[in-house]
Amino acid sequence: MATWGYMGLQDSASPLMEQLIFFHDHAMVVLILITTLVGYMMASLFFNSFINRFLLENQTIEVIWTVLPALILIFIALPSLRLLYLLDEVNNPSVTLKSIGHQWYWSYEYSDFSQLEFDSFMVPTEELGEAGFRLLDVDNRAVLPFNTQIRVLVSAADVIHSWTVPALGVKVDAIPGRLNQISFLISRPGLFYGQCSEICGANHSFMPIVVESVSVKSFLSWVTSSDEA
Amino acid sequence: MALTPLSRSALALTLRQLSRQHQQTAAASSLSKIGNRDVVGFGFNGQPSYADRIDFPMPAIRFKENTPDIMALREKEKGDWNKLTLEEKKALYRASFCQTFAEMKAPTGEWKSIIGISLIGASIAVWMYMWMKVYVYAPLPETLNPDRMEAQLKRMIDLRGNPVQGTSSNWDYSKGDWK
Numbered sequence: 094m095a096t097w098g099y100m101g102l103q104d105s106a107s108p109l110m111e112q113l114i115f116f117h118d119h120a121m122v123v124l125i126l127i128t129t130l131v132g133y134m135m136a137s138l139f140f141n142s143f144i145n146r147f148l149l150e151n152q153t154i155e156v157i158w159t160v161l162p163a164l165i166l167i168f169i170a171l172p173s174l175r176l177l178y179l180l181d182e183v184n185n186p187s188v189t190l191k192s193i194g195h196q197w198y199w200s201y202e203y204s205d206f207s208q209l210e211f212d213s214f215m216v217p218t219e220e221l222g223e224a225g226f227r228l229l230d231v232d233n234r235a236v237l238p239f240n241t242q243i244r245v246l247v248s249a250a251d252v253i254h255s256w257t258v259p260a261l262g263v264k265v266d267a268i269p270g271r272l273n274q275i276s277f278l279i280s281r282p283g284l285f286y287g288q289c290s291e292i293c294g295a296n297h298s299f300m301p302i303v304v305e306s307v308s309v310k311s312f313l314s315w316v317t318s319s320d321e322a
Numbered sequence: 323m324a325l326t327p328l329s330r331s332a333l334a335l336t337l338r339q340l341s342r343q344h345q346q347t348a349a350a351s352s353l354s355k356i357g358n359r360d361v362v363g364f365g366f367n368g369q370p371s372y373a374d375r376i377d378f379p380m381p382a383i384r385f386k387e388n389t390p391d392i393m394a395l396r397e398k399e400k401g402d403w404n405k406l407t408l409e410e411k412k413a414l415y416r417a418s419f420c421q422t423f424a425e426m427k428a429p430t431g432e433w434k435s436i437i438g439i440s441l442i443g444a445s446i447a448v449w450m451y452m453w454m455k456v457y458v459y460a461p462l463p464e465t466l467n468p469d470r471m472e473a474q475l476k477r478m479i480d481l482r483g484n485p486v487q488g489t490s491s492n493w494d495y496s497k498g499d500w501k
Contacts, residue, residue: 094483097471104486144377218463224473227465284481 094260094286095229103260106285106306107277109180110262116176120169127165186244186276188312190235194247194254194267194289197296201235206313207320215299228298229286234305238312239279247273255290258304264290279306358387362418374421384418392417 095103105111191202195212203209216230237243247256249267257264265275279285287302307315361370365382372381386392395414398406406414415422464470478484479493494501 094478094481096475096478096484096489099488104484104488104491146377218465221465223470224477225465226474226477227463281482281485283483 094226094284105262106260106279106281106283107262108280109277110260111280112176112179113262116172119172123165123169184242184276186242188238188241189244189246190237191246191248192235192256192267192302194249194251194256194293194300196251196294197289197300199235199254199256199289199300199302200250201233203316206316209316209320211319213303215301226286228288229301229303231301231303234284234303236305236307236312236315237279238309239282239306241309242276242278245275245277247275252293253291254293254300256287256302257290258285258287258302260285261304263287266291279304282306282308356383359383359385360388372420374419374426376423376426379423381419385420386417 102110102114102117105114189203189205191204193200193202198215199213201211201213211233213231213233213235215228216225216232218227221227221230245256245263245265247265247267248271249269251269253269254267255264256267261277261279263275263277265273267273283306285304285306287304289297289300289302291297293300356370359372361383363380363382365371365380366373366375366378368382370382372383372385374381392413395406395410395417398410399414403411465474475489478489482490485491492501493499
């Protein structure tokens with residue numbers, strides 16, 4: 094989950110997010126390599142006191158600094174394309190969650206077993222408990238089972254919103270009149286936080302998303318008990 | 323007034339002389355700015371100007387105007403250089419050039435002013451921020467009080483938040499303390 098002073102990506106709670114983190118780390122290595130190389134070249138030119146007024150062109154170095162970047166780009170492109178196709182893999186979700194964006198809250202619908210619907214409002218800062226996370230905690234969390242393939246259908250009731258949970262590597266725009274589908278699997282139990290990611294009005298910063306990941310058994314008992322409630 | 327043939331030829335003669343002088347003075351007027359200094363080469367851009375540059379070591383003109391002393395030395399320079407004293411060699415150099423290479427390349431110490439003024443600018447920015455913090459900004463939310471942050475941190479650890487490389491990965495659950 095997000096915490097103060099975080100510079101990097103949150104630890105993954107989903108296999109796809111794990112792959113995204115690996116790709117990010119790989120691309121970062123390449124970028125550091127390029128930066129070091131260019132920085133070294135700039136530094137050595139800076140401290141060079143030789144003068145050559147007639148330096149005009151050189152075919153060898155032109156070939157080198159055309160081929161080398163192309164090679165480096167291949168090293169980035171291949172893992173990137175692999176991940177791109179991995180994200181679009183077909184799978185067979187067991188649970189479907191509908192997430193509807195409103196101004197300014199989310200509403201969740203579980204229609205697989207029974208018709209369970211509820212709204213999820215942010216807890217105002219004044220009403221937070223001693224250990225409440227400001228701008229992140231909500232009154233009703235979206236409960237989902239872990240180690241289960243989940244389908245989320247995202248839409249909106251008024252303006253465009255965006256449903257995101259960074260730890261799961263998910264960000265889906267909620268567009269009125271449109272159903273966007275995303276599929277993921279949660280690897281571990283816990284609370285995973287996200288915030289609306291498309292400007293939607295005055296309280297755009299105050300409609301967070303919380304996914305509570307529990308065991309399948311707990312999930313089933315929650316769904317049945319909530320429905321009864 | 324009408325020109326008589328005599329005055330006309332006299333005028334023509336004067337004009338011819340003037341034009342010749344004009345050619346000479348036209349050449350000279352562009353060089354008149356340099357006074358009595360010899361043009362000794364092309365220089366860095368073809369203009370008769372003097373500049374000390376390490377990439378163009380031979381300027382177009384000599385640095386100083388010719389004096390009888392220097393002309394005498396130039397004559398002596400045409401002979402054996404071993405017969406020139408060090409003072410004479412230096413005088414010949416300084417007549418043609420303003421600075422030596424060592425003087426051209428000598429560090430200026432400008433970097434101290436640059437660093438100093440940049441740091442003064444940065445510190446002015448910091449002073450401005452501090453003024454803003456005291457007089458302009460609203461107070462921070464209560465969730466940033468140390469006791470609230472401690473409670474939130476404990477909750478993060480209990481929730482196993484970021485257990486791979488982040489917060490909870492640094493907590494030893496069996497010991498009940500940081501690793």
